[in-house]
Amino acid sequence: xxDVEKDYxxxxxxDNEFLKIEEYLGRKPNYLELSIYSVMWSEHCSYKSSRxxxxxxxxxxxxxxxxxxxxxGILDIGDDQAIVFKMESHNHPSAVEPYQGAATGIGxxxxxxxxxxxxxxxxxxxxxxxxxxxxxxxxxxxxxVVKGIGDYGNCMGIPTVGGEVYFDETYKGNCLVNAxxxxxxxKDMLVKSKAFGIGNFVVLIGSSTGRDGIHGATFASDELNExxxxxxxxxxxGDPFMEKVVLEVCLxxxxxxxxxxxxxxxAAGITSSSVEMASKGDVGLDIDVAMVPLREASMVPYEIMxxxxxxxxxALVDPKxxxxxxxxxxxxxxxxxRIGIVTDSGLYRILKGGELLGEIPVKTLTDDAPIYHHxxxxxxxxxxxxxxxxxxxxxxxxxxxxxxxxxxKKIISSPNICSKKWVWExxxxxxxxxxxxxxxxxxxxxxxxxxSKAIAFSCDGNGRYCYLDPYKGAMxxxxxxxxxxxxxxxxxxxLTDCLNYGNPEKPGIFWQFKNSIDGIIKACxxxxxxxxxxxxxxxxxxxxxxxxxxxxxxxxxxIADISNxxxxxxxxxxDIIILIGIENGSVxxxxxxxxxxxxxxxxxxxVAGMCPDIDLDYEKSLDGLMIDLIKAGLIKSAHDVSTGGxxxxxxxxxxxxxxxxxxxxxxxxxxxxxxLYNEKQSRIVVSADSKNLAQIKQKCDESNTGCxxxxxxxxxxxxxxxxxxxxxxxxxxxxxxxxxxxxxx
Amino acid sequence: xxxxxxxxFGILVFPGTNCETDCYHVLKDLLKxxxxxxxxxxKKDDDINAIIIPGGFSYGDYLRSGAVAKxxxxxxxxxxxxxxxxxxxxxxxxxxxxxxxxxxxxAMLRNDTLKFICRYxxxxxxxxxxxxxxxxxxNEIVRMPIRHNEGNYYIDNxxxxxxxxxxxxxxxxxxxxxxVNENTNPNGSIENIAGICNIERNVFGLMxxxxxxxEELLGSAxxxxxxxxxxxxx
Numbered sequence: 001x002x003d004v005e006k007d008y009x010x011x012x013x014x015d016n017e018f019l020k021i022e023e024y025l026g027r028k029p030n031y032l033e034l035s036i037y038s039v040m041w042s043e044h045c046s047y048k049s050s051r052x053x054x055x056x057x058x059x060x061x062x063x064x065x066x067x068x069x070x071x072x073g074i075l076d077i078g079d080d081q082a083i084v085f086k087m088e089s090h091n092h093p094s095a096v097e098p099y100q101g102a103a104t105g106i107g108x109x110x111x112x113x114x115x116x117x118x119x120x121x122x123x124x125x126x127x128x129x130x131x132x133x134x135x136x137x138x139x140x141x142x143x144x145v146v147k148g149i150g151d152y153g154n155c156m157g158i159p160t161v162g163g164e165v166y167f168d169e170t171y172k173g174n175c176l177v178n179a180x181x182x183x184x185x186x187k188d189m190l191v192k193s194k195a196f197g198i199g200n201f202v203v204l205i206g207s208s209t210g211r212d213g214i215h216g217a218t219f220a221s222d223e224l225n226e227x228x229x230x231x232x233x234x235x236x237x238g239d240p241f242m243e244k245v246v247l248e249v250c251l252x253x254x255x256x257x258x259x260x261x262x263x264x265x266x267a268a269g270i271t272s273s274s275v276e277m278a279s280k281g282d283v284g285l286d287i288d289v290a291m292v293p294l295r296e297a298s299m300v301p302y303e304i305m306x307x308x309x310x311x312x313x314x315a316l317v318d319p320k321x322x323x324x325x326x327x328x329x330x331x332x333x334x335x336x337x338r339i340g341i342v343t344d345s346g347l348y349r350i351l352k353g354g355e356l357l358g359e360i361p362v363k364t365l366t367d368d369a370p371i372y373h374h375x376x377x378x379x380x381x382x383x384x385x386x387x388x389x390x391x392x393x394x395x396x397x398x399x400x401x402x403x404x405x406x407x408x409k410k411i412i413s414s415p416n417i418c419s420k421k422w423v424w425e426x427x428x429x430x431x432x433x434x435x436x437x438x439x440x441x442x443x444x445x446x447x448x449x450x451x452s453k454a455i456a457f458s459c460d461g462n463g464r465y466c467y468l469d470p471y472k473g474a475m476x477x478x479x480x481x482x483x484x485x486x487x488x489x490x491x492x493x494x495l496t497d498c499l500n501y502g503n504p505e506k507p508g509i510f511w512q513f514k515n516s517i518d519g520i521i522k523a524c525x526x527x528x529x530x531x532x533x534x535x536x537x538x539x540x541x542x543x544x545x546x547x548x549x550x551x552x553x554x555x556x557x558x559i560a561d562i563s564n565x566x567x568x569x570x571x572x573x574x575d576i577i578i579l580i581g582i583e584n585g586s587v588x589x590x591x592x593x594x595x596x597x598x599x600x601x602x603x604x605x606x607v608a609g610m611c612p613d614i615d616l617d618y619e620k621s622l623d624g625l626m627i628d629l630i631k632a633g634l635i636k637s638a639h640d641v642s643t644g645g646x647x648x649x650x651x652x653x654x655x656x657x658x659x660x661x662x663x664x665x666x667x668x669x670x671x672x673x674x675x676l677y678n679e680k681q682s683r684i685v686v687s688a689d690s691k692n693l694a695q696i697k698q699k700c701d702e703s704n705t706g707c708x709x710x711x712x713x714x715x716x717x718x719x720x721x722x723x724x725x726x727x728x729x730x731x732x733x734x735x736x737x738x739x740x741x742x743x744x745x
Numbered sequence: 746x747x748x749x750x751x752x753x754f755g756i757l758v759f760p761g762t763n764c765e766t767d768c769y770h771v772l773k774d775l776l777k778x779x780x781x782x783x784x785x786x787x788k789k790d791d792d793i794n795a796i797i798i799p800g801g802f803s804y805g806d807y808l809r810s811g812a813v814a815k816x817x818x819x820x821x822x823x824x825x826x827x828x829x830x831x832x833x834x835x836x837x838x839x840x841x842x843x844x845x846x847x848x849x850x851x852a853m854l855r856n857d858t859l860k861f862i863c864r865y866x867x868x869x870x871x872x873x874x875x876x877x878x879x880x881x882x883x884n885e886i887v888r889m890p891i892r893h894n895e896g897n898y899y900i901d902n903x904x905x906x907x908x909x910x911x912x913x914x915x916x917x918x919x920x921x922x923x924x925v926n927e928n929t930n931p932n933g934s935i936e937n938i939a940g941i942c943n944i945e946r947n948v949f950g951l952m953x954x955x956x957x958x959x960e961e962l963l964g965s966a967x968x969x970x971x972x973x974x975x976x977x978x979x
Contacts, residue, residue, distance in 0.1 A: 150861050154892075155802040157763020241761050241805025248760075331786075332760060426861045428892045430957050431800075433767045438964060447962065449770065562962070 004034055011038035012222065017370055024364040032350060033358040035302045039268035040275060040365040043538050049372045049504040050536045053517045061530035063493040063558075071115040071193055071264050072183075073532025075494045077558060079451055080187045084118035087126075087180035087459075087498040087554045089537035092222075093235040094148075094177040098141045102148030102177050103238035104213075107310050109181040110156060111264035114247050115313065117191040117254045118183025121432060122446050123153050124459045125163040125179045126498070126552040127423075130172030132415055132742045138167075139743060141175050148238075149179070150426040155240035156247070160427035161435055162444030163459045167415045168607075170463065173542025178498040178535075180459060180554040184448065189254055193263040194280035195316055195342050200260060202274060202285065202340035203322070205329060206246040206312040210295035212236050213269070213308025223503055223541040242311040242334070249332050250313055258324050261316035271305045273314045274340060275348055279366040284345035290353045291339040301357050305350060316342075372504075379508035385468055388608035390594055395673050398603055404672065404723040407603070409734055411677065412651050414602055417644045418738035419655075440656065441567045442484040442640055445559065454559040456490035462643070463548030464596035469611035470512045470549045473596075474519030476612065476681060479619045480642060481555035482527050486623035487638040487684060489564060489630030490557025492527065497534040497553050502546025504538050512549035513538075520551060526616035527623075529555060564630055568639035569657030573714035575636060576690045577653075577661060579646070580700060580707040581622055581683035582615075592670075593678030598644045614681045618705075622682050625703040634692045634699070641683040647676035647720065649685045650711075654718050655735050660728045663711035663720045672723055687713050752979040754780035755793035757823070757839075759814045763801035764836065767956045771972055775959055778976055785817035794979050795832045796823060798839030800892070800954060810853060810895045811841035820846060832876045832975050833948045837893055840940070840950030849943055849950045850908060851900035856893070857933025863892045865964060866931055868939055868953060869919040872912045875942055876978035877949040880970030886923050887967035889953035896952040897933040898941075908941055916940035916951055 002010075008018045011034060021029050021037050029037065043049060059067035065082055066074035072086035090105025106123065113120045127145060130138040142165075153160045158181070195202065213236035253259045265273040270287065278285040289304045299307075317325050322338060329336035343349075348365065350358040402410070411417055424439040436454055437445040443456040458481040466473030482492045497520060502509040524531060540547045559565065570577070594600055595609025629635050637657070641649040646665070654661050665675050688696060693709065700707040719725045754772050756765050765782055772780040783790050804813035814820070820842075827833050827848055835843040843849045856862055865888055870881040881887065900908065908914055916939040920929045925937045932952075940951030955968030 147860075154861055154863075154894075155761070155763075155805060157801055239805070241802060241807065244763065244802070244805075245760050421864075425864050428861070428863045430863065430890050430892060430954070430963070431763060431767070433770060433957050433960075433963060436962055449774070 002031055004028060004031060008034060011035060012042060013038050017041060020370065024361065030358060032302045032305065033360055035306055036271050036358065036360060037365065039271055039306050041369050044267050045272050046369040047536055048370050049374060049538060051371055052373055053514060056521055057531040058521065058524045059530050059532065061494065061528065064530050064532055067530065067532050068534060071112040073494065073496060074116065074190065075532065075556060077453065077455065081448065082185050082187050082190060083182055083455055083556060084113050084116045084185055085180060085182040085496055085556060086112050086533035087178055087496040087552065088535040089498050089500060090177045090179065091174060091500065091537050091540055094145055095175050097235040098144035099148040100235050100237050102145040103152040104236045104310050105177055105179050106149050106152040107238045107240065107243050108266045109179045110158065110243065111266065111313065113181045113183035114250050115193065115262045115264040116183065116185065117189045118185035119251060120158045120181055120183045121434065122159050122161045122444065123179060123181045124161060124444060124457055124554060125149055126459045126461060127165045128171040128176040128463065128550065129167050130169055131167045138172065143743065145175070145177055146423050146426055152238055152240045154428040156244050157431050159429045159431050159435055161429050161446065162439055162457060165420050165423060168463065170548045173545065174540045174547050176500050176540065176547065176550060178552045180496060182457065191254055191262050193261055193277055195261065195277040195283050195285060196281045197260065198342055198344045199319065200342045201317045201319055201322060201338045202277065202342070203315045203317045203325060204292060204312060204335065204337050204339045205249060205315055206334055207239065207242055207309055208293040208295045208335060209304055209307045209309045211299060211303055211307060214303055214306055223539050225543060236308045236310050238310050245332050245334055246311050246313060249329055249334060252328050253315065253325060258321050258328065259315040259317055263314045265312040265314055267308060269305065269307045269309065275362060275365050277314065277316065278348060278362045284343035284347045284362060285340050286343055286349045286351060287340040288351045288353065291337050293335045293337055301350065301352060374504050374510040375507040376511040376514050377507035378511050382468065385608040386610050388606065390600060390604065394604065395671055405726055408647055408651065408724055408726065410602065411599065411644050411648060412731060413734045413738040414598060415739055415742065416598055417648055419736045420739065421736060422739040422743065436562060436565060437488065437567055442487040443490060445488055445565060447562050452561045452563065454562040454565065456485050456488045456557045456559055457554065458484035459552060459554045460484065461550050461552035463550040464607045465611040466516055466550060467548040467607060468596050468609065470516035471519040472611045472614060474516035474551050475523040475616060476614050477551055477553045478520055478523035478527060478529065479614055479616060479681065480640065481553050482529065482623050483619065483640045483684065485555060485557035486626035487568065487640050488559065489566065489627055490559045491627055492529045492555050492557045494530050494532040495553055495555040497531060497551055499534065499536045500540050500547060500550040500552065501538050502541045509546055516549055516551050523616055527620055564633050566630055566635060566637050567656065568653050569637055570653045570659050570661060570687045570713040571636045571657055574690065575687045575713040576693055576709050577663065577711040577713055578686050578688065578696060578707050579683060579710045580625070580686055580705055582618070582680060592674060593680035594674065597677060597679045599677035612679050612681050619682050621703045622684065622705050625699060625705050626684060629696060629699060634696055635686045635688045637687045639685050641685060643679065645677035645679055646683065646685065651718060651731055653685060653687065654728055655732050658728065659713055660715035660717045661711055661713045662715070665710055665721055672721055676720070752778045752795060752976045753793045754778065754795045754797055755783045755790050756780060756797045756799055757785060757819060758782045759785045759803035759817060761802045761804050762799055764799040764954065764956060768797050768799045771956050771959045776972055776976065783819060785819050788818050789822040795975050796826060798835040798842055800837030800839060803838055803842065810838060811845040814842045815845045824848065827948050830947050832978060834877060834975065835950040836954060836956065837952055840952055841895065843948060843950045848948050849941055850904050851898055853895045854897040854899050855895050856897050861894045862931055863890065865890050866953065867919050867921055868916045869923050869925060871914050871917055875915065875946040875949065877942065877971055877974050878915050879974040879977065884923065886919060886921065888965040889955055889958050889968055891931060891953050893952055898938045899935055905935065911944055913941050913944060914938055915942055915949065
């Protein structure tokens with residue numbers, strides 16, 4: 001028997017939280033009420049460790065129609081159109097059941113988008129696993145997560161157009177699966193989730209409710225350990241066909257103006273979705289569990305209330321329109337049941353027929369949920385690791401082992417650098433026929449039919465940088481997305497973030513969390529990019545070890561005229577190749593840009609040194625310059641220098657364009673290796689017709705950004721300072737097939 | 746043939762269909778011809794003179810691709826329409842539905858890679874004497890995307906002989922130079938078959954997505970000629 005007073009910890013509640021519940025109710029809660037508190041006060045639903053920090057984000061701006069607080073954020077893109085987007089994590093479920101975990105992660109974020117009245121137009125994702133080499137479990141996780149994402153998105157007819165994948169031992173026990181979805185809406189079709197109008201109905205649309213995903217929200221708010229396998233039943237099961245039908249039904253209902261509000265049903269199921277609706281509208285709500293269509297008749301009320309069965313939505317309906325709503329659902333053969341009614345009591349009441357099963361003041365579940373200000377302390381490892389520098393001896397030893405050719409080949413074959421086509425070829429990235437840049441470029445570009453506009457998206461994060469310096473690392477994540485967008489000529493409008501960290505109750509972890517949030521705030525302010533939605537995922541630890549602090553940023557940018565769109569591919573023989581941005585000078589020799597680099601990890605097996613510096617004001621002028629150059633039609637390609645350094649950036653532009661290049665880099669008293677593989681920020685490799693050189697230089701001068709011609713495109717060989725000479729055919733093969741080779745072993 | 750003069754396309758929509766708007770965009774916005782969606786519960790439609798069964802995952806493809814869609818009310822109309830010589834184009838899932846419906850011979854298996862495949866491939870036009878590929882030259886090489894789990898076309902030896910003899914194979918997977926062999930076969934399809942028509946040549950099914958490559962912006966405009974050919978035929 002469950003004893004409420006003794007066993008509340010089994011539901012994830014702490015001592016002080018139980019006392020608070022008693023105080024709020026003025027009595028002991030019953031089991032149903034306790035279950036509702038436990039899910040609503042879970043980290044996942046309440047943001048109790050992060051709310052205090054997140055409120056400092058810049059959330060307004062020129063394009064913002066809706067900031068954080070709704071199912072997703074909204075940006076105005078002109079012509080009475082808006083885009084709606086958000087990123088969310090599904091880390092814990094994916095770690096124990098990768099296929100369903102990833103699939104339902106996609107399903108959840110897509111529902112958030114159409115809950116706002118937008119038709120989903122694309123998805124992106126950001127994935128992190130342990131290293132694949134000789135680790136069958138990591139391969140299994142990777143394979144199944146990709147399949148889960150693909151099967152769900154493909155069936156929905158929503159293109160998965162971009163993202164990123166990284167492999168590092170830190171994610172071995174706790175992979176990260178972050179998914180972003182984007183929708184397009186007519187501005188006058190946007191809907192919100194708040195409940196209003198006493199007597200209006202709350203209507204459940206979609207799947208029947210089963211026993212899957214019970215206590216999923218609580219599970220997501222705990223560390224992973226040897227018992228986690230037993231939590232597999234906490235993972236929900238996805239049905240993308242049902243979701244596609246629910247999507248069409250909801251958009252039809254909105255289009256016909258039959259509903260007054262809409263809310264996605266995600267973590268903590270009926271409870272969380274209906275409580276949020278009531279709380280936002282400052283109203284009370286009566287829910288009747290007897291009205292909920294069930295998969296198993298024997299389900300008890302608490303199971304019905306917190307089940308996380310997928311593909312369900314809650315709609316707010318005027319009683320007069322209920323029959324119209326039902327007719328649309330009938331046309332599509334899906335459930336439509338009135339399960340609740342809006343009241344003026346301020347109470348959340350659960351009934352079964354006429355019987356009252358529980359009664360809780362709405363605000364105690366939301367606004368008055370606990371907030372924690374955890375202790376924050378800089379972890380000791382940071383100063384220690386920051387001291388590390390590669391010495392000249394280290395570098396010459398490496399050159400004794402490998403030639404420059406071999407080093408570049410190893411870099412571009414690294415799973416962190418190589419082509420992710422093994423991944424994106426399993427995703428339908430073309431359906432809806434708007435994908436103007438196929439995956440593999442700096443940004444994903446989606447044209448908006450009927451206009452000359454396009455929207456570009458970039459997803460980025462670098463756990464290694466953040467591990468070495470969470471403040472700078474987070475700034476770099478924001479800056480890199482902006483730079484990626486600029487490389488396609490897009491002006492950043494707003495971003496969503498997915499913040500992945502360990503257990504915030506540990507002072508070192510909370511310090512990482514706090515500092516990276518500060519970094520995001522700083523970057524957003526300087527680069528003028530508001531945060532419009534996001535998600536926090538804490539307790540990403542396995543067996544007591546946290547993942548690197550990994551904020552992932554997804555930014556949307558506007559391309560006013562798609563006709564000048566450029567990709568990263570070098571185009572024609574004798575086009576000049578120019579490096580725009582900080583080449584060598586301004587960065588001190590202590591911070592050589594090698595810290596946290598792929599080069600250091602790959603050849604010296606170390607994640608150490610100093611995180612690269614970033615000058616955000618400089619970044620802002622650089623990005624503005626790029627947009628300007630592209631708009632003026634002066635350049636043919638652009639690709640930012642990031643993981644793997646400038647050698648990688650150049651190789652990738654060659655690979656993408658199926659063309660060689662002859663490069664000569666000014667060594668500036670540093671070794672060639674340092675020049676090729678440092679990851680200093682704010683640099684872009686562009687190519688252009690040589691006749692445009694003077695004009696490009698002039699524009700660079702005007703914006704104080706600086707540029708230098710470093711070579712010419714053409715031929716069938718990539719040649720760098722005459723030390724590297726590799727046939728393009730060979731590089732392409734290595735780059736394109738690296739992951740497939742590892743996966744088929 | 747149907748009595749109408751002007752082209753009027755009907756695009757079938759089943760629960761789970763997801764390429765209907767892509768087809769609509771090509772016909773209405775790019776080619777400026779009349780078209781409309783036809784919900785699968787409809788019994789017939791007297792306006793139209795060409796049918797497109799677009800791609801997607803009708804009924805989630807949970808049983809077998811296309812296996813459930815064939816029981817929809819609209820399908821008996823499609824049968825009659827085809828019998829009367831009306832042009833029917835089935836793309837991807839639409840091709841699978843036409844196979845399940847026996848309007849085209851053969852069957853579809855899972856890709857031999859056991860994975861969903863989304864990428865551009867090359868196709869060789871094997872025949873242009875039909876309402877669908879008339880706009881291409883024979884042996885022309887065109888670029889289109891494939892996007893499927895189950896595009897591994899199979900037919901028994903006798904059937905294969907038959908469709909070859911009758912020039913029913915309209916498209917085969919090939920490389921940039923038109924070579925048709927194992928290396929240019931993305932999914933295990935028998936003899937690299939990507940698209941076939943019926944013996945009367947008015948029903949055509951193909952796995953590639955012509956509607957997704959009708960604008961250079963999207964990487965290729967090679968698909969446009971299929972729709973233009975149908976319009977010319979009407």
